[in-house]
Structure formats: C-alpha cells, structure tokens
Amino acid sequence: MQLGVVGLGRMGQIVVDRVLAAGHDVVAFDVDEAAVAEAADVGAQPADSLSDLVEQLGDEKRIWLMVPAGEAIDAALSDLEPQLGEEAIVIDGGNSHFEASVRRSRETSAAYLDCGTSGGPAGAKLGFSLMIGGPEWAYEACVPVFDAVATGPDGHARMGPSGAGHYVKMVHNGIEYALMQAYGEGFELLANGRYDLDLESVAQTWNNGAVIRSWLLELCEEAFAEEGNDLGNVADYVAGGSTGTWTVEEALTQEVPVPLIYTALSERFGSRSDRFSRRLANRLRYGFGRHEVARTE
Numbered sequence: 001m002q003l004g005v006v007g008l009g010r011m012g013q014i015v016v017d018r019v020l021a022a023g024h025d026v027v028a029f030d031v032d033e034a035a036v037a038e039a040a041d042v043g044a045q046p047a048d049s050l051s052d053l054v055e056q057l058g059d060e061k062r063i064w065l066m067v068p069a070g071e072a073i074d075a076a077l078s079d080l081e082p083q084l085g086e087e088a089i090v091i092d093g094g095n096s097h098f099e100a101s102v103r104r105s106r107e108t109s110a111a112y113l114d115c116g117t118s119g120g121p122a123g124a125k126l127g128f129s130l131m132i133g134g135p136e137w138a139y140e141a142c143v144p145v146f147d148a149v150a151t152g153p154d155g156h157a158r159m160g161p162s163g164a165g166h167y168v169k170m171v172h173n174g175i176e177y178a179l180m181q182a183y184g185e186g187f188e189l190l191a192n193g194r195y196d197l198d199l200e201s202v203a204q205t206w207n208n209g210a211v212i213r214s215w216l217l218e219l220c221e222e223a224f225a226e227e228g229n230d231l232g233n234v235a236d237y238v239a240g241g242s243t244g245t246w247t248v249e250e251a252l253t254q255e256v257p258v259p260l261i262y263t264a265l266s267e268r269f270g271s272r273s274d275r276f277s278r279r280l281a282n283r284l285r286y287g288f289g290r291h292e293v294a295r296t297e
C-alpha cells in the first residue's frame with residue numbers, strides 16, 4: 001500500500017518509520033524541508049508540495065495528516081481539495097476537536113477518517129493506540145496502514161461515524177489529566193509526609209504488581225530517576241489544556257459529572273500565575289479574624 005504523510009514532526013516521522021518498516025511505500029511532505037529530507041533518508045519519497053505529494057500517489061490517494069490541530073488542518077485540506085475525489089481517503093491523526101472533524105468530513109469530497117492517536121513519541125517502538133471514526137469502507141481500506149502504525153491489529157478500531165475517533169481521544173485525554181493529577185497528589189503527600197522516602201523506589205515498587213501500575217507511573221519513576229527525588233528545577237507550571245477543556249465542556253453539555261477531570265484542568269490553569277484567590281483568602285483571614293497576613297517581602 002502507498003501512503004502520503006503530511007507533517008513530519010515528532011508524531012508524523014513515527015508514522016513514516018512504522019509504515020515503511022511494514023513494507024509499504026510512503027510519500028512525505030512537510031513545510032519544513034529538513035523534515036522532508038529526514039523522511040527521505042529513511043526511505044520515503046520526498047514531495048516538495050502538497051500537490052506534488054498527491055500527484056506521486058497516483059490513483060489510490062490515502063493521505064495521513066499529522067500537523068498541529070486547527071488552522072494547519074484546514075489549510076492542508078483546502079490545498080488538497082482540488083486533487084481529491086470520493087475515492088480518496090484523508091486521515092487526520094492529530095488532536096482535532098471532534099466537531100471540527102465532523103465539519104471537515106462534510107466539506108471534503110474525500111472519505112475522512114478522524115483518528116485519535118495515543119502513545120506519544122515514546123511509544124514509537126511499540127506502536128500507537130488508534131481510535132478511528134468515519135466511513136467503514138475507508139477504515140477497512142486503511143487497515144494495513146493502521147496495523148503498521150498501531151501496536152498491531154488490536155491497537156486500532158473503528159469507534160463509529162465521523163467524529164467518534166476524536167471524541168474518544170478527547171475523553172482519553174481527560175482521563176490522562178485526572179490520572180496525572182492523582183499520581184501528582186499521591187507523590188506530593190509522600191514527598192511532604194512522615195517518612196523520608198525514595199520516590200523512584202516507591203514508583204518502581206508500585207510498577208511491579210501494584211494495583212495502580214501504569215505507563216504514566218513508569219514515567220513518574222523515570223522522572224524521579226532523571227530529575228531527582230525533589231524533581232530538581234522542574235517548574236511548578238503545566239502547559240497544554242485544550243483537550244481537557246473540550247472534555248469538560250462536553251461533560252457540561254451532556255450534564256455528566258466529571259469532578260476529577262475538572263479539578264485536574266483547574267490545577268493546570270492554576271499553575272500558570274499567582275493564585276489571586278489564595279492571596280485574597282490570605283487577606284480575608286486578616287479581615288475576619290486578625291490572623292497575620294503572609295506577605296511576599
């Protein structure tokens with residue numbers, strides 16, 4: 001099978017590597033020429049524009065977009081559109097909002113597969129977990145590529161019609177936020193609690209047979225090993241937040257309680273600036289009880 005891959009960053013390059021390793025052909029394009037050269041070095045056919053990529057694909061146009069979610073997807077689709085048709089298949093493997101994917105599936109003449117991708121760059125060797133939405137025939141036509149990019153046949157599945165793949169991935173990320181928050185709180189208590197603990201050793205022990213073992217916990221173990229027991233100079237600041245926000249917005253729309261995911265998102269936002277609410281609470285305690293005001297200087 002032949003696959004066009006657009007976007008050759010951290011994730012797209014892994015798609016290229018794994019599809020080539022499975023014996024398929026890849027035509028690769030990125031706005032960054034160095035990324036295209038890197039893909040060519042490992043055996044992909046380089047393309048110097050989106051239209052060159054589509055021309056090189058011939059009649060069977062299967063195109064995997066792995067560009068940042070949002071405008072880059074719309075821009076790529078609008079450039080591709082004149083050369084697409086109902087036989088073509090476009091896969092969006094990024095973290096797009098599911099409603100944007102539904103809109104794009106209606107706007108393009110191609111069959112559109114929204115593909116939630118989990119595993120991150122560190123999952124390159126094992127393969128990813130892929131959650132796919134869109135027309136069944138298009139999913140079936142791309143199974144050889146999904147087998148290659150995922151951990152294997154069990155690492156991907158069609159979740160439902162357009163939008164279902166990115167919907168499932170959105171909720172996956174909400175769960176990711178809550179799990180990270182839970183591990184963070186547990187280790188914070190251990191770090192500040194009654195015993196002088198080696199947190200890497202705690203994480204390692206938990207990762208061997210404990211109920212709460214997981215890949216995220218393995219990453220906790222790695223973080224303590226690499227940064228130290230007190231996490232060294234790692235800042236009290238967490239970036240990102242879009243997929244968690246979407247999850248909470250959807251939960252509000254559906255009137256489904258998601259207090260853990262909401263709290264994790266809130267904590268993330270709270271890490272980005274001085275907490276005005278805590279400063280006000282500090283001052284209010286003086287107001288009602290003449291308790292000493294803690295001041296910065």
Ligand SMILES: NC(=O)C1=CN([C@@H]2O[C@H](COP(=O)(O)OP(=O)(O)OC[C@H]3O[C@@H](n4cnc5c(N)ncnc54)[C@H](O)[C@@H]3O)[C@@H](O)[C@H]2O)C=CC1
Nearest residue numbers: 007008009010011030031032066067068069072094095120
């Ligand atoms: N990094 C991660 O752990 C994960 C990322 N994702 C999603 O996968 C998508 C890609 O993420 P990364 O690979 O991490 O991003 P990245 O920033 O490493 O790579 C994006 C690539 O797309 C290229 N690009 C941007 N606009 C383009 C255009 N119009 N045409 C061609 N190439 C273009 C950039 O030059 C860059 O090489 C995003 O939607 C991200 O949210 C999903 C799961 C995990």
Ligand SMILES: O=C(CO)[C@H](O)[C@H](O)COP(=O)(O)O
Nearest residue numbers: 095118239240241242243244
């Ligand atoms: O999808 C992912 C992991 O599953 C990506 O790493 C994503 O960027 C994480 O989301 P956020 O930036 O909101 O933390």
